[in-house]
Amino acid sequence: SRRVIVMGVHLGNWEAIGRTLIGLGYKGAAIYQVPDNRFEHWVVQQFRRRYGGKLVPQGPAGARAAYRTLYEMDGLLLSVDECVAEHVNAPAFGRPLPREGNIAFVARLSALAVAVVVPAYCLRVNDRAQFRVVFMPPMAFARSADRQADLVENVARINAVIEPLVRAHLDQWFYASEFRFDG
Numbered sequence: 001s002r003r004v005i006v007m008g009v010h011l012g013n014w015e016a017i018g019r020t021l022i023g024l025g026y027k028g029a030a031i032y033q034v035p036d037n038r039f040e041h042w043v044v045q046q047f048r049r050r051y052g053g054k055l056v057p058q059g060p061a062g063a064r065a066a067y068r069t070l071y072e073m074d075g076l077l078l079s080v081d082e083c084v085a086e087h088v089n090a091p092a093f094g095r096p097l098p099r100e101g102n103i104a105f106v107a108r109l110s111a112l113a114v115a116v117v118v119p120a121y122c123l124r125v126n127d128r129a130q131f132r133v134v135f136m137p138p139m140a141f142a143r144s145a146d147r148q149a150d151l152v153e154n155v156a157r158i159n160a161v162i163e164p165l166v167r168a169h170l171d172q173w174f175y176a177s178e179f180r181f182d183g
Contacts, residue, residue, distance in 0.1 A: 003070040003075060004028075004070075004076070004116050005075060005076050005078060005106060005109060005115045005116070005117045005118070006028075006075060006118050006120050006135070007079075007080045007117050007118065007120065007158070008077055008080065008120050008121065009079065009120075009121040009162050009165055010081050010173060011121045011122060011123055011165065011166070011169050011172045011173055012122040012132075012169075012172045013122050013124065014079060014121070014174065015047075016122045016131050016133050017077060017120050017121070017122055017133055020122075020133040026074050026075070027073050028054070028069065028073045028076055028077060029056050029066070029069040029073060029076055029077070030055060030056065031056045031057075031058055031062055031066055031076065031077070031078045031079075032057065032058065033057075033082075034058065054073065056069060063105070063109075066109060067109065070109070070115055071113070075115070076109075078102060078105070078106060080102045080103050080106050080158060081103075081162055081166065081175060082101055082102045082175075083175045089101040089102070089103065090102065090103040090162065091162050091163035091166050092163065097155050097156055104151060104155055107158060108151065110141055110154070111141070111143065111147065111150060111151075116138045117141065117158075118135055118136065118137075118138050119136040119139065119161050120133065120136065121134055123169060124172055139157060139161065140157075141157065142154055
């Protein structure tokens with residue numbers, strides 16, 4: 001069976017990506033960031049579980065669960081753009097490409113599990129809360145004996161896909177208000 005990582009971007013109503021996958025019959029899991037507030041965490045879990053699918057919390061235990069999920073289910077949904085400690089790690093926007101974070105995790109997990117990576121995003125199409133979910137063609141990743149060189153190349157390839165999407169739709173990007181050029 002083919003292992004698939006659906007690589008989401010926080011555009012429009014990004015939650016619709018997972019709902020769309022479930023509606024298409026996809027049986028997978030999604031990695032999510034656990035909110036600090038217990039009530040907010042409960043609300044997020046209730047909302048996402050209502051549609052089915054498995055939730056995998058971010059972190060070391062989540063990384064192991066993500067790997068297992070690729071072998072046990074249809075695949076995994078993971079958003080690759082992220083903001084940690086009020087710092088946007090990806091896309092790079094001309095800064096040095098990160099070797100950590102979700103963007104590097106997708107590249108590493110894809111190599112480890114020999115998984116296909118399918119970029120996905122959701123855009124608001126008008127002012128009436130209508131959205132369109134787009135699944136792009138699977139990405140071609142470097143796969144050689146030099147894992148570090150492959151990581152650098154694959155992070156660059158991921159960034160080359162997500163950065164133009166975010167630039168074209170900054171008004172719909174969740175992290176636009178968080179972005180700072182601080183190195």
